[in-house]
Amino acid sequence: xxxxxxxxxxxxxxxxxxxxxxxxxxxxxxxxxxxxxxxxxxxxxxxxxxxxxxxxxxxxxxxxxxxxxxxxxxxxxxxxxxxxxxxxxxxxxxxxxxxxxxxxxxxxxxxxxxxxxxxxxxxxxxxxxxxxxxxxxxxxxxxxxxxxxxxxxxxxxxxxxxxxxxxxxxxxxxxxxxxxxxxxxxxxxxxxxxxxxxxxxxxxxxxxxxxxxxxxxxxxxxxxxxxxxxxxxxxxxxxxxxxxxxxxxxxxxxxxxxxxxxxxxxxxxxxxxxxxxxxxxxxxxxxxxxxxxxxxxxxxxxxxxx
Amino acid sequence: xxxxxxxxxxxxxxxxxxxxxxxxxxxxxxxxxxxxxxxxxxxxxxxxxxxxxxxxxxxxxxxxxxxxxxxxxxxxxxxxxxxxxxxxxxxxxxxxxxxxxxxxxxxxxxxxxxxxxxxxxxxxxxxxxxxxxxxxxxxxxxxxxxxxxxxxxxxxxxxxxxxxxxxxxxxxxxxxxxxxxxxxxxxxxxxxxxxxxxxxxxxxxxxxxxxxxxxxxxxxxxxxxxxxxxxxxxxxxxxxxxxxxxxxxxxxxxxxxxxxxxxxxxxxxxxxxxxxxxxxxxxxxxxxxxxxxxxxxxxxxxxxxxxxxxxxxxxxxxxxxxxxxxxxxxx
Numbered sequence: 097x098x099x100x101x102x103x104x105x106x107x108x109x110x111x112x113x114x115x116x117x118x119x120x121x122x123x124x125x126x127x128x129x130x131x132x133x134x135x136x137x138x139x140x141x142x143x144x145x146x147x148x149x150x151x152x153x154x155x156x157x158x159x160x161x162x163x164x165x166x167x168x169x170x171x172x173x174x175x176x177x178x179x180x181x182x183x184x185x186x187x188x189x190x191x192x193x194x195x196x197x198x199x200x201x202x203x204x205x206x207x208x209x210x211x212x213x214x215x216x217x218x219x220x221x222x223x224x225x226x227x228x229x230x231x232x233x234x235x236x237x238x239x240x241x242x243x244x245x246x247x248x249x250x251x252x253x254x255x256x257x258x259x260x261x262x263x264x265x266x267x268x269x270x271x272x273x274x275x276x277x278x279x280x281x282x283x284x285x286x287x288x289x290x291x292x293x294x295x296x297x298x299x300x301x302x303x304x305x306x307x308x309x310x311x312x313x314x315x316x317x318x319x320x321x322x323x324x325x326x327x328x329x330x331x332x333x334x335x336x337x338x339x340x341x342x343x344x345x346x347x348x349x350x351x352x353x354x355x356x357x358x359x360x361x362x363x364x365x366x367x368x369x370x371x372x373x374x375x376x377x378x379x380x381x382x383x384x385x386x387x388x389x390x391x392x393x394x395x396x397x398x399x400x401x402x
Numbered sequence: 403x404x405x406x407x408x409x410x411x412x413x414x415x416x417x418x419x420x421x422x423x424x425x426x427x428x429x430x431x432x433x434x435x436x437x438x439x440x441x442x443x444x445x446x447x448x449x450x451x452x453x454x455x456x457x458x459x460x461x462x463x464x465x466x467x468x469x470x471x472x473x474x475x476x477x478x479x480x481x482x483x484x485x486x487x488x489x490x491x492x493x494x495x496x497x498x499x500x501x502x503x504x505x506x507x508x509x510x511x512x513x514x515x516x517x518x519x520x521x522x523x524x525x526x527x528x529x530x531x532x533x534x535x536x537x538x539x540x541x542x543x544x545x546x547x548x549x550x551x552x553x554x555x556x557x558x559x560x561x562x563x564x565x566x567x568x569x570x571x572x573x574x575x576x577x578x579x580x581x582x583x584x585x586x587x588x589x590x591x592x593x594x595x596x597x598x599x600x601x602x603x604x605x606x607x608x609x610x611x612x613x614x615x616x617x618x619x620x621x622x623x624x625x626x627x628x629x630x631x632x633x634x635x636x637x638x639x640x641x642x643x644x645x646x647x648x649x650x651x652x653x654x655x656x657x658x659x660x661x662x663x664x665x666x667x668x669x670x671x672x673x674x675x676x677x678x679x680x681x682x683x684x685x686x687x688x689x690x691x692x693x694x695x696x697x698x699x700x701x702x703x704x705x706x707x708x709x710x711x712x713x714x715x716x717x718x719x720x721x722x723x724x725x726x727x728x729x730x731x732x733x
Contacts, residue, residue, distance in 0.1 A: 285728070288694025289653055317687040317724030318694070321649040324618055394646035398614070398679035 108332035112148065113371060114279070114309060115141055117383070118169075119150040119184060121341025123162050125387055131165040133386045135172040140379035141338065142176040145371040150203070151181040154190035170197040182243055186217070188230045195238060202235060203243040204228045206270055208263040209252035212283075216247075225269050232273045244270030245311065249280045250287035250295050260298035268302045277307055279335055282322065285315025292322045296329050309333035314340065314392075339380035340392025437661035439698045441477065443608070443638060444470055444685060446713070447498075448479040448513060450670025452491050453681050454717060460494040462716045464501040469709040470667065471505040474701040479532070480510040483519035496526040511572055515546065520560045524567065531564055532572040532608075533557040535599055537592040538581035541612075545576075554598060561603045573604030574640065578624055579616030579651075582675040589627035597631040606636050608664055611651065613675050614644025618654040625658050638662035641683050643722070644673045648683035649691055656697075663688055668710035669722025684723035686710060 118138050122129055129137075134152075141149050151173060157164030166183070175181060182201040185191040194202055206225055207213040213221045235242045248255075249263045267278045280299065282292075292310075299308065310326040310333075312319040323334055377396050384391045391397060447467050451458055463481075470478050480502060486493030495512065504510060511530040514520040523531055535553060536542040542550045557573075564571045577584075578592045596607045609628065611621075621639075628637065639655040639662070641648040652663055666682035673681045689703050707726055714721045721727060 288691050290695035315724065315728050316690050317649060317684070318691055320646060321653045321691055324650040324653055394644065394680065398644045398673070 107327050108330065110332065110370075111327070112309075112333045113146050114148040114150065114333060114335045115146040115338060116150045116311070116335050117141070117338040117341045119153050119163070120311075120335075121337040121339075123153065123160055124342035125162070125389075127387050127389075128162055129383075129386060131168045131172065133383070134165065134169050137338075137379060137383050137386075138169070138173045138181075140375070140382060142174065142179050143372075144375040144379055146376070147178070148180045148182065151183055151199075153184035153186075154194040154197075154199075155184060155186050167193070167197045170194070170199060185231055187227055188234060191231045191234055195240070199240070201241050201243070202231070203245060204231055204270070204275070205245045205247060206266045207247045207252075208258050208266050209248040209255045211254035212248050212252045215254060221266060225266075225273070228270075229273060232275075236274060242275050244273075244275030244278045245281055246270065246278060247281045247283040250282045250291040251284055253284050258295075260295045263295050264298040264302045267299050267308075271303050271307060277309055277333065278303065279309040279311045279333075281311035281335075282313050282319075285313035285318065287312065287322050288318050289321055289325045292325045293329075296326060296331070300329065305330040306332070309335055311335035338376060338393075339384050339396060341383065341387075434657055436656050436695060436697055437659070439661065439700075440656070440692055441638075441662045442475060442685060442688065442699055442701055443477045443479065443640075443662060443664045444475045444667060445479045445640070445664050445682065446470070446666035446668065446670045446685070448482050448492070449664075450666035450668075450682055452482065452489055453671030453674060454491070454719075455672075456717060457491055458716065460497045460501065462713070463494070463498050466667075466709060466713050466716075467498070467502045467510075469705075469712055471503065471508050473705040473709060474699075475706075476507060476700065477509045477511065480512055482513035482515075483523040483526075483528075484513060484515050496522065499523070499526045499528060514560055516556050517559050517563065520563055524569070528569070530570050530572070531560070532574060533560055533599070533604070534574045534576060535595045536576045537587050537595050538577040538584045540583040541577050541581050544583065550595065554602075557599070558602055565603060571604050572606045572608060573599030573602075574608045574610055575599070576610045576612045578609040579611040579620050580613055582613050589624040592624050593627040593631045596628050596637075600632045600636060606638055606662065607632055608638040608640045608662075610640040610664075611642050611648075613673060614642035614647060614681070616641065616651050617647055618650050621651045621654045622658065625655060625660065629658070634659045635661070638664055640664035642673060642681050643669065643683040644679050644681065649687065652683070652688060653691070663692075667706060667723075668714050668726060670713065680722050682722075684710075684721070684725070686721075686723040686725040690725045 118134060138149055138151055152166040152169045153163040154166050155163055180201050182203050183194050183199045185194050185202040191202060207221055210221055213224055217224060246263060246266050248258050252258050270278055308331050310323060310331055312322045380391055380393060380396055447463060467478055467480055481495040481498045482492040483495050484492055509530050511532050512523050512528045514523050514531040536550060539550055542553055561571050575592055575595050577587050581587055600607055637660050639652060639660055641651045665685040665688045667685045669680055669682055669684035671681035673679050686706055689701055692699055710721055710726050
């Protein structure tokens, strides 16, 4: 009886939203955003109640010009007590620069696809993990928590299908290295409840579900359905991007971040301890005005009176 | 910022204990069985176009339906025999129904709000019709100018006449997950209206989230009640994507055993209650999900994308389908 199937899928009571708009979102926007606007966006997001805001990326400005002002952003934001502001650190140099700029949490990236790793960061998956060991060591020494990302978990722009066991392997490596949380990314948004289920089943065999997060891209409109599957499997951390930022300029991926609202099936979004949706939407409206683009959030579109 | 429906009226799952042993618990449960086959009811030419601002020429409507007829869809809602005074977009109902090339094994239901509409539809060659009930009293009065009870009397007439001619009738229940005027709608009310339509003789009941405010939890609660009174095999969901919730809501319905889904090519049609926002869920996006889950539909996505492309060009507007946008390289 399918009826039992749903009642048995107890949904988490509370979901932690990891807001990646200022980093993953802006990184994929064509227009370079002034530092002031980035700082303002992050400050507005801090007021909306999201507990984690990925602030910037300590990657070389040569590769990602949008993140060139990483130090100013990190130093310029008003850090709200109780909110974390992780930053990306692709290597030891980035890690050291991040610490110097005041970062107290970092993130590293592994790929579940060999080809993607080669094309994206010019080395094999294993080589990238070895690079990260250095960062992990330094982070441990500085008592800085590290979050691990796995990209291409349900599909790769070069390899096509990705084996769930490969995802589980990379996730496990990152977790064993010391990452406190592993965010599983559907980098090109090709996942569906079918492929999500298979992938999550494989990963859940190797890792505690409490250490897992999902990072779903909405390129094919599947993000919320995929997130629902993850919630039904006990995952309670969801990455998303205010106004659905991100989505232009990368020809192979047509990346579009999952929208950050809203109507999650959990009580937490609408509860007093949860996210203040109107404030979140204010932040979304602000950044869309700055970028001179329309929001990708349907909730924002629906509640906007033209 | 103005909310169409206040947050306090949005229903939630309620509190459940969060189990940290979830993986063990989950792995030992029987796996969710999804339907092997899902019937898509394509409502683009009617529900979609009805909510588009610009009047579409008759030949364009006919071409759209003809293109859709080659995709593998088995049901295409062609038009509506409603007064052209109220719905100018559907004024050419007779010409459309008579102009399309009917493909064998494809059905072309049309809306018939009353006896007049039914008679006109039959005269124009209709072989299947649909009636619209509402789970909200206020919506009924504002939308069709009569109470739910009065509308049911009208439908009884239509259904009786349809029975005489062996014409199948599909029943719609609007505002199944919320009303633009009343806000929250009780699942028991939706069940009551669904049962009434089913008992009157509708072979299928399409439960409509008219303003798209539903979420998986409200969908679950509503279906739980309705399935007590109407067999699952006779239920369909008609989800609007105004707040982006359509696919998770459809997924929830599938998990509960529903196997008929209404959708509109290119996500045609906006929402008259949330200006500037979208309405129907895109058939393309629904197909992508279903096929990705290994669920058969019989529909060819590429052919559907062509039909969507055609109508969007004709309308001079962008598609609402993310799959279409991704495939064409424009986001």
